[in-house]
Amino acid sequence: MPKYVFVTGGVVSGLGKGVLAASLGCLLQARGVKVTLQKVDPYLNVDAGTMNPYEHGEVFVTRDGLETDLDIGHYERFLGQDLGEPNYLTTGRVYRDVIARERAGDYLGHTVQVIPHITDEIKRRVRGAAKATGAEVVVVEVGGTVGDIEGLPYLEAIRQLRDELPRSDVAVVHLAYVPILSTTHELKTKPTQHSVKELRTAGIQPDFIVARCPVELPPALREKIALFCDVPRDHVIAGRDLPTIYGVPLAMREEGLDAKLLARLDLAAGEEDLAAWRGFVARLERPARTVRIGIVGKYVELPDAYLSILEALHHAGAALAAGVEVEWVPSARVERDGDRALEGLAGILIPGGFGERGVEGKVAAAGHARRSGTPYFGICLGMQVATIAFAREVLGWRKANSSEFDPGTPYPVIDLLPEQGGVTAKGGTMRRGEYAMDIVPGSRLHKVYGATRAGERHRHRYEFNPLYRDAFEKGGLRLSAVSPDGRLVEAVEVADHPWYVGVQYHPEFRSRPLSPHPLFLGFLQACLSS
Numbered sequence: 001m002p003k004y005v006f007v008t009g010g011v012v013s014g015l016g017k018g019v020l021a022a023s024l025g026c027l028l029q030a031r032g033v034k035v036t037l038q039k040v041d042p043y044l045n046v047d048a049g050t051m052n053p054y055e056h057g058e059v060f061v062t063r064d065g066l067e068t069d070l071d072i073g074h075y076e077r078f079l080g081q082d083l084g085e086p087n088y089l090t091t092g093r094v095y096r097d098v099i100a101r102e103r104a105g106d107y108l109g110h111t112v113q114v115i116p117h118i119t120d121e122i123k124r125r126v127r128g129a130a131k132a133t134g135a136e137v138v139v140v141e142v143g144g145t146v147g148d149i150e151g152l153p154y155l156e157a158i159r160q161l162r163d164e165l166p167r168s169d170v171a172v173v174h175l176a177y178v179p180i181l182s183t184t185h186e187l188k189t190k191p192t193q194h195s196v197k198e199l200r201t202a203g204i205q206p207d208f209i210v211a212r213c214p215v216e217l218p219p220a221l222r223e224k225i226a227l228f229c230d231v232p233r234d235h236v237i238a239g240r241d242l243p244t245i246y247g248v249p250l251a252m253r254e255e256g257l258d259a260k261l262l263a264r265l266d267l268a269a270g271e272e273d274l275a276a277w278r279g280f281v282a283r284l285e286r287p288a289r290t291v292r293i294g295i296v297g298k299y300v301e302l303p304d305a306y307l308s309i310l311e312a313l314h315h316a317g318a319a320l321a322a323g324v325e326v327e328w329v330p331s332a333r334v335e336r337d338g339d340r341a342l343e344g345l346a347g348i349l350i351p352g353g354f355g356e357r358g359v360e361g362k363v364a365a366a367g368h369a370r371r372s373g374t375p376y377f378g379i380c381l382g383m384q385v386a387t388i389a390f391a392r393e394v395l396g397w398r399k400a401n402s403s404e405f406d407p408g409t410p411y412p413v414i415d416l417l418p419e420q421g422g423v424t425a426k427g428g429t430m431r432r433g434e435y436a437m438d439i440v441p442g443s444r445l446h447k448v449y450g451a452t453r454a455g456e457r458h459r460h461r462y463e464f465n466p467l468y469r470d471a472f473e474k475g476g477l478r479l480s481a482v483s484p485d486g487r488l489v490e491a492v493e494v495a496d497h498p499w500y501v502g503v504q505y506h507p508e509f510r511s512r513p514l515s516p517h518p519l520f521l522g523f524l525q526a527c528l529s530s
Contacts, residue, residue: 001165001166001169002127002130002135002136002137002138002169003136003137003138003168003169003170003171003265003267004126004130004137004138004140004161004165004169004170004171005024005137005138005139005140005170005171005172005173005261005265006140006142006158006170006171006172006173007020007021007024007139007140007141007142007173007174007175008142008146008155008172008173008174008175008199008204008206009142009144009145009146009174009175009176009195010145010146010147010174010175010176010177010191010192010194010195010196010198010199011145011176011177011191011192011194011195012145012177013144013145015175015176015177015212015239016175016212016239016245016248017071017141017142017143017175018039018070018071018074018075018141019074019078019245019248020141020173020175020210020239020248020252021037021039021071021074021075021139021140021141022037022071022074022075022077022078022079022248023078023248023249023252024139024173024252024257024258024261025037025075025078025079025139026078026079026249026277027249027252027253027257027258027272027274028137028139028258028261028262028269029079030249030272030273030274030277031258031262031269031270031271031272031273032269032270033136033137033262033267033269034133034134034135034136034137035079035135035136035137035138035139036079036081036083036086036087036129036130036133036135036137036138036139037075037079037083037087037138037139037140037141038086038087038088038089038126038129038138038139038140038141039068039069039071039072039075039087039088039089039140039141039143040089040090040122040140040141040142040143040154041069041088041089041090041091041143041144042090042091042142042143042144042148042150042151042154043090043091043092043143043150044090044091044092044095044150045090045092046090046092046093046096047066047067047068047088047090047092047093048060048067048068048069049067049430053299053302053304053305054299054302054305056069056070057069057070057302057304057305057307058070058073058304058305058306058307058308059459060072060073060076060308060509061432061433061457061458061459061506061509062076062082062083062084062085062087062088062433062457063082063083063084063433063434063457064084064085064433064434065432065433065434066084066085066088066432066433067432067459068088069143070304070307070308071141071143072087072088073307073308073311073509074245075087076509076512077311077511077512077513078249078513080512080513080514080515085132086125086128086129086132086133087129087133089122089125091150091153094118094121094122094125095118097121098112098117098118098121099112114153114156115153115156118153119153119156119157119160122153122154122157123157123160123161126138126140126157126161136267137265137267142154142155142158145195146174146195146198146199146202147195147198152202155199155202155203155204156202156203158170158172158204159202159203159204162204168264168265168266168267169265171207171208171261171264171265172199172204172205172206172207172208173206173207173208173209173210173261174195174196174199174206174208174209174210175209175210175212175239176191176192176195176196176209176210176211176212177191177192177195177211177212177213178191178192178211178212178213178217178221178225179191179214180213180214180215187213187215187217187218187221189211189221189224189225189228192209192211192225192229193225193228193229196209196228196229205230206229206231207231207235207264208231208235208236208237208257208260208261208264209225209229209231209235209236209237210237210238210239210257211225211236211237211238211239212239212240212241213238213239213240213241214240214241215240215241216238216240217236217238217240222236222238234256234260235260237252237255237257238251238255239251243285244281244284244285246277246280246281246284246513247281247285249274249277250274250277250278250281253272253274258272276514277513277514280318280513280514283318283319283321284314284317284318287317287318287321287322287323288321288322289321289322289323289528290322290323290324290325291317291322291323291324291325291346291347291524291527291528292325292327292344292345292346292347293313293324293325293326293327293345293346293347293348293349293524293527294326294327294328294329294342294345294347294348294349294365295309295326295327295328295329295349295350295351296329296330296331296334296342296348296349296350296361296362296365297328297329297330297331297350297351297353297358297362298330298331298332298353298355298357298358299353300328300329300330301328301330303328306351308506308508308509308511309349309351309379309508310326311508311511312507312508312511312516312517312520313326313349313520313524315511315512315513315515315516315517315520316511316516316517316520316521316523316524317524318513318516319516319521320521320524320525320528322524322528324524327345329341329342329365330358330361331358331359331360331361331362331365332357332358332361333361334361334362334364334365335358335360335361335364338364338368339368339372341365342365342368342369342374345374346374346375346527346528346530347374347375347376347377347499347523347524347526347527347530348365348366348368348369348374348375348376348377349376349377349378349379349382349523350362350365350366350376350377350378350379350381350382350385350386351379351380351381351382352379352380352381352382352459352460352506353380353381354381356404356405359381359385359402359405362381362382362385363385363388363389363392364389365385366378366382366385366386366388366389366502367389367390367392367393369500370386370389370390370393370494370497370500371393373497373498373530374498374530375498375499375500375523375526375527375530376497376499376500376501376502377499377501377502377519377520377523378501378502378503379502379503379505379506379507379508380459380460380503380504380505380506381460382502383464383491383492383502383503383504384402384414384462384464384502384504386492386500386502387413387414387464387472387477387492387502388400388401388402388413388414390472390475390477390494391411391413391468391472394475394476394477395471395472395475397410397411397413399411400413401413401414402414402415402462403415403416403462404461404462411468412465413464413465413468413472414462414463414464414465415462415463415465416461416462416463417463417466417487430458430459430460430461431458431459431460431461432457432458432459433457433458434455434456434457434458435455435456435458435483435505436453436454436455436483436484437453437454437455437456437481437482437483437484437490437491437505438452438453438481438482438483438484438486439451439452439453439454439480439481439491440452440478440479440480440481440482443478443480443481443493444480444493444495444499444501444522445480445481445491445493445501446480448518448519448521448522449518450518453484454481456490456503456505456506456507456510457505457506457509457510458504458505458506459506460504463488463489463504464479464488464489464492464504466487466489469489472492476494476495476496477492477493477494478492478493478494478495479491479492480492480493480501481503488504489504490503490504490505491503491504498526498529498530499522499523499526499527501519501522501523503519507519507520508520
């Protein structure tokens with residue numbers, strides 16, 4: 001029978017439940033346990049696809065096209081696995097399916113209520129993750145903070161599961177905060193005590209408490225937390241601040257959390273093999289050289305909006321023994337200051353995005369990179385603005401644009417294709433998930449991938465307009481990857497340039513700490529050589 005580990009959080013949001021859950025999965029996997037992770041988000045959205053980045057950071061896209069929050073990205077990177085539908089649920093998805101069954105008469109006229117119908121659906125989906133993946137252990141992160149009203153049905157479902165399953169099949173790990181007062185420099189355990197009290201009010205006694213703390217947790221405070229929260233002293237785990245999130249599995253290993261959790265679950269496992277992970281963290285923390293990359297975007301004050309790109313850069317940097325220093329360049333600054341806003345950069349990366357704001361700055365940055373010989377990497381919208389810049393500056397089509405930004409442009413080099421029709425709904429209407437592409441032999445992309453066929457994840461509506469393919473090719477913009485049927489352009493590049501590559505897909509979603517994406521490796525190698 002599968003085991004279930006629930007990770008809850010208290011005091012404040014943003015303590016790192018996702019990284020903790022991912023780290024537990026990483027440690028169990030390193031001991032030979034077959035594990036999967038699941039994220040529970042209590043919001044009423046069906047998925048994260050329509051959320052503003054200011055609300056929830058980036059939208060991560062799984063191989064099967066599910067739009068999730070950024071924690072699923074942490075899970076995939078820490079496990080080195082592709083996740084999907086069984087690994088993510090929201091209150092919106094739960095209520096949608098329960099109401100659909102009520103409309104179909106599946107409840108035989110009974111009054112549909114939060115208990116038992118909503119909680120039963122939550123339990124069904126939690127169990128379904130184990131069934132769909134064949135995992136021995138399912139680590140479930142419960143989003144939000146204990147005490148939030150929208151999270152109560154999930155806590156009730158956990159309480160019921162603890163009653164329904166043998167004691168050794170369910171464990172609860174609670175992440176709480178131990179702040180340090182700026183005036184007295186004292187560490188305070190009261191917030192942790194109150195968050196555990198909230199959890200116990202919901203009928204759940206945690207098995208482990210991970211105390212997030214800016215400094216080392218003194219033994220006396222471990223004793224105090226254990227006493228007031230009714231957990232064994234050795235089940236109080238220090239979650240100190242670290243230079244990198246990838247150090248969290250190693251820190252939890254030092255605390256013995258993996259061995260203690262296995263004992264609590266009555267699960268036998270082998271010795272852990274973390275040698276490759278330790279080597280990655282060592283290279284990440286002690287690079288031999290550094291490289292300065294400019295990311296041009298409109299959410300640059302919010303790095304979580306580009307989290308997977310940041311992590312992919314760090315993965316590639318560690319593989320090349322190079323530290324990546326990111327300079328956030330607001331696209332509005334490029335519109336205002338021109339090339340001066342991009343001085344001193346070894347490379348320029350323009351990520352995906354939506355909406356007209358800041359686009360002209362991105363077009364200008366793409367044009368600057370091409371003219372100056374600065375390595376350039378355009379992702380999704382980054383490919384589209386590179387196409388627009390090339391059309392204006394090389395082909396002489398001064399008013400070229402995307403019909404997304406200028407519906408009246410005489411040269412819609414980026415456009416909705418005729419078969420897409422009119423798009424009115426925003427949720428779930430994009431090309432999402434993994435699609436295959438054919439890579440042109442002899443292209444830079446071919447050299448990087450070492451193959452003529454690859455699969456990559458997408459999240460976009462507008463496409464390279466096929467009406468202009470011949471003109472771009474004659475002008476020197478090579479179309480280096482297309483869909484298997486030849487209709488859709490997946491990548492463009494400029495041959496006589498140190499590195500000028502734009503891709504319609506999102507390679508950052510497939511980068512892993514121990515296997516960096518080849519495009520990010522190629523981009524950084526070009527930046528280090530420039």
